[in-house]
Amino acid sequence: METLTLDHKIKKETFPVEGMSCASCASSVESILSHTEGVNKASVNLATNSVLVEYNEATPSSNLKAALQSVGFDLIIDAENREEAQEEVKQKHYQQVKFRLIWSAIFTIPIVVIGMFFMDWEPGKYVSLALAIPVLFYFGRSFFINSWKQAKHAKANMDTLVALSTGIAFLFSVFNTFFPEFWLSHGIPPHVYYEAAVVIITFISLGKLLEERAKSSTSTAIKKLMGLQPKTVRVIIDGSEQEIAISEVKTGYTLIVKPGEKIAVDGTVSKGSSYVDESMITGEPVPVVKEKDQKVFAGTVNQKGSFQFTAEKVGKETLLSQIIKLVQEAQGSKAPVQKLTDKIASIFVPTIIAISLITFITWMILGQQDAFTHALLTSIAVLVIACPCALGLATPTAIMVGVGKGAQNNIxxxxxxxxxxxxxxxxxxxxxxxxxxQGKPTVADIRWENEVEASILLAIESQSEHPLASAVVNHLKEDQVTSAMITDFESITGKGVKAKAENGQTYYVGSQRLINELGIALESSLETSIDQWQNGAKTVIFFADEQQILAVITITDQIxxxxxxxxxxxxxxxxxxxxxxxxxxxxxxxxxxxxxxxxxxxxxxxxxxxxxxxxxxxxxxxxxxxxxxxxxxxxxxxxxxxxxxxxxxxxxxxxxxxxxxxxxxxxxxxxxKLSDKTVKGIRQNLFWAFIYNLIGIPIAAGLLYPINGFLLDPMIAGAAMAFSSVSVVLNSLRLNSIKL
Missing domain, CATH: 3.40.50.1000 (HAD superfamily/HAD-like)
Incomplete structure (x- = not known):
């Protein structure tokens, strides 16, 4: 790894990665990028199929892309359409997996029927061979391709075991199809195992589809954040209003914001005033007033007023962009997702291959006259019975049932x-x-001095742009209050509003500051009540005429x-x-x-x-x-x-x-609680996935042969493998019966 000098600035960037399917892949991507010249650190997030790379800004991102392409992965480095491109690739891959599964199943069913019920039908061998070729080498080709990529780097994963077991079972069956006399001369029936090979491919493909389905339904968080920015904005250039793309906005531009529009960049209000909903940034439900010289932020939403502001931070400098960056880094800095099945497979796969080889060698040495026959049959039986169909289904089936159970319970x-x-x-x-x-302001109480003017209060608040006004309006309408006629409505910025009624009297609605400026005194008992309300997390609004307070309104965000x-x-x-x-x-x-x-x-x-x-x-x-x-x-x-x-x-x-x-x-x-039950289900599934292997592998290797002359037929090994998958599925379905 290159030592970076002080002259080189470190750049942090998150890139989508194509071609990762397991924890071994994620580990490979991390390792390759970490050892690429100019890279300081790489951290893969398998859940989002992305990698956070810390690298020298002088290093072209194309170098990172080339490094991954050399080992069969790819990096999406298109800065503008990165997320869209990744989503498109994910959807395309999901459709490919679905296509392969459907056609694998269509070709597999007749092979299984022939193998189980018409095994003595001679032409059935050739029919099964013809149907098995597209299943293994077209619809299931990814297993062989991925295992070859792993082998080139002296690694093995579940794809390796699938490719070995299905490939050897297929080649062994082809040999028995065209040269049956070899086994007949040794007194052994020349069985074929096409059904074992294709069932393995189909079952594992099902497991992969379930995983891809879960991934494809997860939308990109960054894409959602980007959606907070408008595509175009209105700006004033040379005294005239123009509409331009947000990417063309520069510092110093004057932008126009109309009612209901999203604010495009960070800046300072230069003309006009309005209330702005900043809840997506601050989390607080009450919009805040924005007037001259006050700051506004990208992604926030203007309410009823309109104003102009001067752009100060654009592009990646805005607060919204900083939040995007923080989310990217927090997601990327997590440890790579280490799926339990891949952890086990990293030990399980090479162990099974070693056991199969040891079985073959042992029989060749100790097998006497039928040494080769027994060596070949037992080593294949070990690979077939150890095929990780159930292992591939253990997690996704439990997850799918657990997710379904959660959905039924609003989770x-x-x-x-x-x-x-x-x-x-x-x-x-x-x-x-x-x-x-609740996150929504509501009226807790209205203390009336003179309830006759309720219709005037409703009329004033109906015209007010203040965000708390809608809470008052809703409350009064629920009490069947009807609106009066008012004139000369005026907003008193930062304090409240005023208007004239038909009787010529002026009325005010606003804060205590407004009441103090009108010179209206508060009774000591009312001041005590106001303190109590404020201590109770309530906002206090006053309704008054020019001489006295007519009502005190308390507004709260209810628990x-x-x-x-x-x-x-x-x-x-x-x-x-x-x-x-x-x-x-x-x-x-x-x-x-x-x-x-x-x-x-x-x-x-x-x-x-x-x-x-x-x-x-x-x-x-x-x-x-x-x-x-x-x-x-x-x-x-x-x-x-x-x-x-x-x-x-x-x-x-x-x-x-x-x-x-x-x-x-x-x-x-x-x-x-659902998490606890689902994790237990996954662990139980893994138990069922392995119990047959733990019992069957020694038997498949010929452990019982010296005792009673029994050798496990690869056909029985395949059946045991299939039964373990059934056990896993049935155990996963039990999660439907749990009570949360």
């Missing part, structure tokens, strides 16, 4: 990694807004009914529960007290949420993060297990490994 689970990890969780971090609370009981259940499971929020200390303390959380942090920035996750991880905690906003996405990507609330932002749901369709927190402990 969407993306992959095996999250299921394997979730049952180990011992610390849960909950976002406040939209997770513990979900299930939050306290769900947190109590998590504690009962022995988990530590933490709450993080961007809200102020007073509000955070009130909410934490009401739901029973003793450990919480307030006024936390998005990056600080991820830092807190890291802090717990460094203490040895297995951390689950639960959130619903873009501001949670970095922390969700960093956590060991990430859970998104279904009503939250697309990016939160996309980054998270689990999504709760419901907003009920009671489903978090259910998700953890």
């Amino acid at each position: 969407l689970i993306k992959d095996a990694e999250s299921l394997e990890m979730a049952h180990k969780v011992n610390a849960v971090i909950l976002d406040k807004t939209g997770t513990i609370t 979900k009914v299930s939050s306290a009981s769900a947190i109590e259940r998590l504690k009962d499971m022995g988990l530590e529960v933490f709450m993080l929020t961007g809200d102020n200390q007073q509000t955070a303390q009130t909410v934490a007290r009401q739901v029973g959380v003793t450990d919480f942090k307030a006024e936390v920035l998005p990056s600080e949420k991820a830092d807190f996750v890291k802090e717990l991880q460094q203490k040895g905690k297995i951390v689950a993060m639960v959130g619903d906003g873009i501001n949670d996405s970095h922390a969700l990507a960093q956590a060991d297990v990430s859970i998104a609330m279904g009503h939250g932002s697309d990016i939160a749901m996309d980054v998270a490994k689990m999504t709760l369709i419901t907003s009920d927190l009671e489903y978090i402990p259910k998700a953890l």
Whole structure:
């Protein structure tokens, strides 16, 4: 590996990788890139088929691509359409696997029927041969191609075992088809095993399709974030309004933002004012007022007003782009996904090959007159009975059933990694807004001094652009209040609104600051109540005329009914529960007290949420993060297990490994229990996948021959292999009966 000097700047970039199918592939990609000149470090994320590379900026990315292409993989380095290209490749590959499985099954069925029920029909051998050739060498060619790639680098994986067992079984059957007299002269029936070879290919192809199906349904998180930016923007150039592509925006341009539009880049308001929904960045539900000289950020959404702003940060410098970068790095920095089956296969495959060779050599030395015959039959039987069909199905079948069970219970689970990890969780971090609370402002109470003017309040708030106004309007309409006629409506920026009624009186709706400026005194009892409301995490709004207060309105973001009981259940499971929020200390303390959380942090920035996750991880905690906003996405990507609330932002749901369709927190402990049951199912499947091998391999090798003269027929070995697959599937289906 090259030692990088101070003159060389290190560049971090995430690239999609094509051609990875297992942990061995991921390890190869890491190893090859890490030893490529100019590369400091490479970390593969098999779940996203991507690699995070730290490399010298002077090193062309085409060098990285060439290094991987030389060993059969590929790197997508197109900077503009990288994610789209990866998605297209994934969909194409899924359709190819599906096509191969369907046609493999079509050709396999008649071969199995002939092999099982018409084994003495002489022409059946030639029919089976003709049907087996396309199954092995066209529809199943990837197994042979991949095993050859592994062999060139002195490595072996499950593809190696599949290729060896099916290839030898096929060649042995071809020999018996055309030269049956060789075995007849030794008094041995010349059996053919075409059905064993093709069934192996078809079963393994099914397992691969199940895995690809899970992967293909997972959309790209970065693509969701990119969707927050408009494709085009309106700018003022030389005094005229023009529409240009967002990629053409430069620092210093003046952009126009109309009601309902997304803000394209970071900048400062130069003209006009409006309320902007920044919940996708801050996670807080209440839009904030933006007026001259205030900052606006890419990806946030303008409300009813319009304004102009000066672009200050464009392209990769915007806050949204920084969030994208943080999510990419958090995903890429995770350890490569080490599937349990591939871990076992890395030992299992070479061991079986060695046992088969030892079996052959032992029989050649000790087998006396039928040494070659017995050596060949036993070594093939070892390979056939050890074929990892059940091993290939063990994880995906349990995952598919577990995922289906989760979906029935409003829990969407993306992959095996999250299921394997979730049952180990011992610390849960909950976002406040939209997770513990509803995330929607509602009127808690209206204290009237004179309820006659309710229709005037409704009329004023109906015209107000303030985000809390809609909560008041909804509340009054539920009380069957009808709107009055008003004139001279005016917005008092940062304080409230005012308007005239038909009686000529001027009315005001706004903050305590507005009331103080009008010179309206507050009674001591009311001031005490206001303090209590604010301590209870409520926002206070005043409705007044020019002389007195007519009503006091309290607005709150209500705590979900299930939050306290769900947190109590998590504690009962022995988990530590933490709450993080961007809200102020007073509000955070009130909410934490009401739901029973003793450990919480307030006024936390998005990056600080991820830092807190890291802090717990460094203490040895297995951390689950639960959130619903873009501001949670970095922390969700960093956590060991990430859970998104279904009503939250697309990016939160996309980054998270689990999504709760419901907003009920009671489903978090259910998700953890489902993980525990599914992992147990996977382990049981692996037991059934291997028990036949552990019993059958010594018998296949001829262990019983010196005792009772028994040699395992490769046909029986193939049946045992098939039965182990049936056992795995049946055991996976048992997960449907569990209660969460």
